[in-house]
Amino acid sequence: xxxxxxxxxxxxxxxxxxxxxxxxxxxxxxxxxxxxxxxxxxxxxxxxxxxxxxxxxxxxxxxxxxxxxxxxxxxxxxxxxxxxxxxxxxxxxxxxxxxxxxxxxxxxxxxxxxxxxxxxxxxxxxxxxxxxxxxxx
Numbered sequence: 001x002x003x004x005x006x007x008x009x010x011x012x013x014x015x016x017x018x019x020x021x022x023x024x025x026x027x028x029x030x031x032x033x034x035x036x037x038x039x040x041x042x043x044x045x046x047x048x049x050x051x052x053x054x055x056x057x058x059x060x061x062x063x064x065x066x067x068x069x070x071x072x073x074x075x076x077x078x079x080x081x082x083x084x085x086x087x088x089x090x091x092x093x094x095x096x097x098x099x100x101x102x103x104x105x106x107x108x109x110x111x112x113x114x115x116x117x118x119x120x121x122x123x124x125x126x127x128x129x130x131x132x133x134x135x136x137x
Contacts, residue, residue, distance in 0.1 A: 017043045017092045017110060024111035027136045032118075039069075039121060040087045041114070047091055061094045065113040067120035088117040111136055 012020075021041055025033065046060045057063055069086025090113055099106050112133060119129040 011096060012092070012106065014043050014045065014092055017090060017095065020107050020110040021090055021114055024107065024114050024136070027111070028115070028118075029132060029135050032132055035122065036118060038085050039118070040085050041090065042087055043090045043092055045091065045093045047089070051089075061097050063091055064094050064098060064109075065090045065117045067117040069121070086121055088114065088121070090114065090117075 018041075021043065025036075025041065047055070047057070047063050047066065051057075051063070051066060052060060055063055055066070066089045067086070068089065069084065090110065095106075095109055095113065099109050102109070104112075115129050115133050115136070119132075122128075124132075
């Protein structure tokens with residue numbers, strides 16, 4: 001019996017999702033990326049329990065990404081002394097679960113989640129975020 005061509009596939013790791021996020025970020029329009037200075041992008045398998053509770057999630061798979069911090073519209077002149085940097089969290093396992101049930105590529109999903117979470121940083125509309133995704137390719 002012939003071996004299946006997918007028999008040796010493994011699930012993308014945290015590092016793989018980080019690489020996809022880096023590629024997605026690099027592909028964003030220059031003027032958009034320039035405004036993201038200081039925003040930290042992190043990848044974890046799942047949101048922590050506190051986040052799940054705060055976001056009123058029913059399961060740990062409900063949240064693909066999250067922006068934490070003060071968006072540009074709230075920052076004013078700049079961050080306050082002792083303030084943590086704004087962060088974008090991408091959650092690997094929920095992203096992979098979503099990917100398994102949809103026709104989109106994993107890279108497209110990571111780009112979508114990243115743009116959506118950055119959009120929260122800027123206070124952008126859904127239409128603005130769609131345009132940025134379109135320009136990202």
